[in-house]
Amino acid sequence: xxxxxxxxxxxxxxxxxxxxxxxxxxxxxxxxxxxxxxxxxxxxxxxxxxxxxxxxxxxxxxxxxxxxxxxxxxxxxxxxxxxxxxxxxxxxxxxxxxxxxxxxxxxxxxxxxxxxxxxxxxxxxxxxxxxxxxxxxxxxxxxxxxxxxxxxxxxxxxxxxxxxxxxxxxxxxxxxxxxxxxxxxxxxxxxxxxxxxxxxxxxxxxxxxxxxxxxxxxxxxxxxxxxxxxxxxxxxxxxxxxxxxxxxxxxxxxxxxxxxxxxxxxx
Numbered sequence: 001x002x003x004x005x006x007x008x009x010x011x012x013x014x015x016x017x018x019x020x021x022x023x024x025x026x027x028x029x030x031x032x033x034x035x036x037x038x039x040x041x042x043x044x045x046x047x048x049x050x051x052x053x054x055x056x057x058x059x060x061x062x063x064x065x066x067x068x069x070x071x072x073x074x075x076x077x078x079x080x081x082x083x084x085x086x087x088x089x090x091x092x093x094x095x096x097x098x099x100x101x102x103x104x105x106x107x108x109x110x111x112x113x114x115x116x117x118x119x120x121x122x123x124x125x126x127x128x129x130x131x132x133x134x135x136x137x138x139x140x141x142x143x144x145x146x147x148x149x150x151x152x153x154x155x156x157x158x159x160x161x162x163x164x165x166x167x168x169x170x171x172x173x174x175x176x177x178x179x180x181x182x183x184x185x186x187x188x189x190x191x192x193x194x195x196x197x198x199x200x201x202x203x204x205x206x207x208x209x210x211x212x213x214x215x216x217x218x219x220x221x222x223x224x225x226x227x228x229x230x231x232x233x234x235x236x237x238x239x240x241x242x243x244x245x246x247x248x249x250x251x252x253x254x255x256x257x258x259x260x261x262x263x264x265x266x267x
Contacts, residue, residue, distance in 0.1 A: 034042075052060075124140050127133035133141075162170070 120140065121144060124133060124137040127137050128141060
């Protein structure tokens with residue numbers, strides 16, 4: 001389809017022609033003898049001045065306020081970080097000093113109590129030697145003797161106790177010993193282990209030993225009862241029940257024939 005001239009693309013001319021008016025160019029030549037660097041600096045200052053003239057007083061206040069707010073924020077953050085480190089150091093120092101002071105006071109208290117105990121023991125022994133000891137002093141001396149005996153027994157038990165190597169060895173080879181010696185030996189060893197208690201816990205040890213012995217006896221009674229029931233059931237299966245013995249009982253009660261001469265003695 002043919003296109004008309006009005007539909008054609010129109011181009012706008014940008015070249016100057018006689019009808020156009022030239023725009024006035026404002027030139028600021030500046031002072032004579034100005035160097036390029038000075039000219040750039042002067043033009044930048046003029047541009048900044050023109051830009052600042054367009055900014056209101058409130059905007060200027062906000063800009064300056066942002067700067068000071070940023071400085072205040074940095075100061076506050078660094079101050080808090082520094083105070084945190086200082087507080088942590090003071091806390092660690094105070095805690096360490098408190099622990100040292102507490103241990104020192106505890107050592108002094110124990111030393112004082114030990115000295116008082118030694119003085120009381122010495123006075124009680126002196127009074128007992130001279131025959132003027134009171135009942136409380138005699139009781140105090142008896143308690144001291146009992147304590148010394150217990151300490152001696154504990155030291156002997158500690159010396160006789162097996163070391164770490166022996167304990168680990170026994171633990172590793174305990175299963176092998178049980179397999180070689182059998183279950184009965186293990187049971188007796190456990191019973192002896194329950195009964196072999198320290199002298200300090202005699203009453204408690206006796207009660208525990210009685211309980212363990214009662215449990216073992218009850219277990220053995222249950223095993224014997226189960227064994228007897230199993231044997232009775234086995235015997236019953238071998239002999240048979242009442243219905244199984246009906247035919248056999250008749251045959252046992254029936255008299256045996258005496259051969260071909262039995263008719264002579266038969267009634």
